[in-house]
Amino acid sequence: ENIFDRSRMAPKTPIKNEPIDLSKQKVCTPERNPITPVKIIDRPQPDPWTPTANLKILVSAASPDMRDREKKKELFRPIENSEQSDTPDSLQYDIVDDSTVDEFEKQRPSRKQKSLGLLCQKFLARYPNYPLSTEKTTISLDEVASVLGVERRRIYDIVNVLESLHLVSRVAKNQYCWHGRHNLSQTLKMLQEAGELQYGELMTSQHKEQDLEYKFGEQKRETIPDSQDRPLLDFSEPDCSSASANSRKDKSLRIMSQKFVMLFLVSKTKIVTLDIAAKILIEETQDTVDHSKFKTKVRRLYDIANVLTSLGLIKKVHVTEERGRKPAFKWIGPVEFPEKTDELRGHSPTSDPLPGTQRGACVQYQTSATGKQRFTRHASFNSAQPCEATRRRVSSEPNSPHQEKQASIVNSDENCSKMINLAAVCRQKIEEDTGNKACDTETILNSAKNSNITLPLSLLPVSGDSDFCVNPLPQAVFPVVQADVPSFSLPIGISSQASHPSTPAASKTENGKPTLVPNQPFLCFPSSSLFMLCGGLQENNSSELLPTAGDLGNGNAEAQAAVPPTVCQKRSSHKCSSPSAPVDDEEPAPKKQTLEHSFLPLSFVVPKEPSESSKAESSPGSGCSAAVHLEMDRFDLTSPAAPEAANKESIKPLDCQEQEKPSENKDPDEPPPGNEHISKENANQPFQPQYLYVQPTAGLSSFNFLFSANQAPGAISLAANQMPSLSVPCVMVPSAALASFPVVCSPSFTSPLSPAPDGSFSAAASTNFSVSSLASTTPVLISTTAVVTPKVSPAPPVDPQQPPHPALHLSPVLTRSCSAVKLDSPVCMGHPVTLLKLQQPSSAPLTPKSIRPAHHEAFFKTPGSLGDPVAWKKNEGNQTRNASSVQRRLEISSTSPD
DNA sequence: CACTCCCGCCAATTA
C-alpha cells in the first residue's frame, strides 16, 4: 500500500526505473505515435544492464529455458531493473518480503515475481493515481511491456481490467490514456447501480431478495443443472447489448471484470467467492457450463482479481463454509460513492463534508437505481434481467462440480428461505462449533443470512474473516477475528484487540464479563440520538473492565472467537435468525449479558427515540450499532478514499478506532488516536477506549462521537471513565439530539457486551441507558436502520482495517453493529436507532469531524457490515430500503421481543 | 493434491 501511496503521491509518473527509462524512452516517447513502435527494437535492446542483469544472464545461460528466449531475458532485466532501481519500492519490497525472496533468487524470478498482481503494481506505480487533469498520460503498450519486462499479452490483461474501471482508455492501437482514479468512484457507482439492476434486484425487495438468494442458493447447490432456466439473464453481457455481438468481446475480460466488481458492490458482505463469481459470470449462462468452462472462468477471475488487488479494491480471503475453505475476495474499496471519489482529497465543502458524503452513501442507493448506462461501452451491462439472469447463471452453472460453492450458496439459500432458519443453523453451528471457526463462519453466515436476502453474492460467509485477516495487509490485523463476528460489531475492533491474546483475554472472556459492563459502559443519550460506541480494541483493556466484561473483551482475540461463539452460540441462534434479534429481546438480561460478553465490542446506545428520529430506520434498536457503523462508513466515504483508507488500515490495523482516526474525521475530539494504539497495546489496560466524542456543537450536529480515546470521556466521561474497561471505542451520536445529549459512554461497554454482559453490560449499560435516556427501550443499542440484520456480520474486523472502503454501506455497518448489539443485548433491540438518520437528518451539517466517525463506523461496520450490507443494498434498491429494512428490523425487533 | 495463475497458442479484430 505504501508503495501505492508513494507512487501516487509521487511524481506523477513514471519515472521509474532508470534503466528502464532508457529503453523506454524510445518507446515512450512515441507517445503519440499511435503505432506501436517497435517491440522489436525494444527487445533487442536490453541495454541497461545492471549488475543483476549480468547475473541473470549467467543464470539464463545456465538454464536453457532462460536462454531460449531472449525475450524473457529482456523482460526480466527490465523487471529486475525496475525492481532494483526503481522503486524498489514497496512493491517489490512487499513482494520480496513475502517471498523473501531476494536477491539471490532473482536469478530465477520466482513465479510470484512474475505474477500479474505484481506486474500490475509495477504498472500502476508508473502512473499517478490522480493525474493532473491537464496532463494526459499516454501509455504505450509496447513501452510498458518492455519496461516491465513482460510480454505484451500480460499488459493486455492489466489494461483490460483497468479499462473496465475506466482508469485507462484506449485511444489507439497500442495506445492507452491513463486517467487515474479520478473517475473511479463514479465508475464504481455506476457499476453498483448496474449491478443492482442485474443482480441487485434480487435484493430489492426482501422477498425478492430472498427468493433470489434462494435461487442462488439452490443453484449453487445444485449446481447444476442445467441451467435450465434461465431465463434470466443474461445480463451478463451487457454490452452486448448489442448483443449481438458478442463475439469475443462479450466474454471479454473487461466485462468480466466489471461484473465481478458489480458482484462485490452488490454483495452485502462484500465478499465474493470465486466459484460463485465464476458461476454468475458465466455468461453464457447456458448451463452448459462445463467444468472446463468453469475452470477457465476461474482462471480469468484470478487474473482480474490480481489486478483489482493491486488496485487495492479487493483482497484475498477465505471463506469457510461447511465444506471447507473456499477462495474468495473481499471488497476493500469504497463502498459508497459519493459523487466523487475525489473526496478524499479534498472535498470542497460543498460536497458536504460529511453529511454529504455519508448521505451520499445513503443516497447512493437511490441513485444507483437510476443510473445505468454510464458505463459506456464496455460497461454495458444489461440492466435487464437482473435477477433472473443471475440466477440462471448460477443455476446454469450447475454443473458445478463444486458443490462447495454451492454450499456456501446454500447457506444463503437457507437464508433466503428463512433467515431465521439460517440463523438457527448458524447458531447451531456456532454452538456446536463454538469453535472458532464455526463461530466465524457462522457468524458470517448469519450475517450472510441476514444479508442474504440481499444478495446472493454476499453469500460468502464471513467466516472468512479470519482469513481476511490473514491478508498480509494490515487489515489482517484486526479484522481477523472480529470479522468473524460481525455480530459484534464492536468487537471487531475489539476483537482485534482481543486478538491479542495476550491480553487478558481470559479475564475478559469469561470473567467477569459482566463486570465491566456494569460499571461502565453507559451512554446516556438524551433523546434521540444514537450513540455508537465502538470499542473494539479495548477490550483488552477492558480487561479491567472486564473482568466482567473484560472477559469478553479481552478475549477478543480469542474473543472474537469467543465472542462470537458466545454470542453466537448463545444468541447466535437468536440473533441470527432474525436480524432483529428479537431473540435477544426475549431474554434480555441474561442473554444479553451473555451475548454481550461475547461481543465485547462495541455497543451503541441509542436513545430510544432515535429511531424515530432516524425515521424509518430507527426502528430497530438493533440497528444501533449498525447505525453507527453506517455512519462511520459514510464518513469514510466521504473523506477517505478507498485507497487511503486501505492504507491507513493497513498501517494501523488497529482497530477501528485507529482507523477512524486516520480518517479525517476525527474531530478534534479524537485525540485519541494515539490512544487507539495504546488501547490495543494496552489491551490489558483499562483502556482507553477510544472514543471520540463529538460534541454536538461541533458541528456534527447530528452526531456525537466518542472515540476511543478515553478522553472522550470528558464528555462522556461519565461512563467512560468508569467504564474504563469499556472498550468502546467510539460513540457516535447522531442526530441533532446529540447535541443535546450528553453522551455517556461507558467504556466498558464493549466489553460488557461481549460478555456477560448483559448483565453487566447490557444490564448495566442498558440499564443505564435505559434509565438515562433511553429509557424507552432499553436498548442500549440502537441500530439504525438497517441494522437489522446486521447482526452479525463478522466481517468487521476487516472493515475496520480497511476502513476506507469498507465502508460498506451504512447498512452493513449498521447492521452489524446492530446485530452485534442486538445480539449482545436485548437492549439493543430496544431501539433501533438509526444512525443514519441521525446523521442525515439532523445533521445538519456534518462536519468533517463526522468523517471520522465514519472511520469509526468503519470499524463497526466491519463487523456488522457483512450482514447488513445486504440489507442495505436491498434497501438501497429501493429507497425503501431504509424504511423497509428499518421497518423490518423494527418489526422484528418489536416482534422479536415479542 | 488443491489452489494459483503463468504462458503462449492461436483466433478474432483491427489497421
Place this chain on the structure above:
DNA sequence: TAATTGGCGGGAGTG
C-alpha cells in the same frame, strides 16, 4: 494481410 487484441486452457509453481 499483417499486426494487434485477447480468449483460452495446459500445465507448472506453490503450499
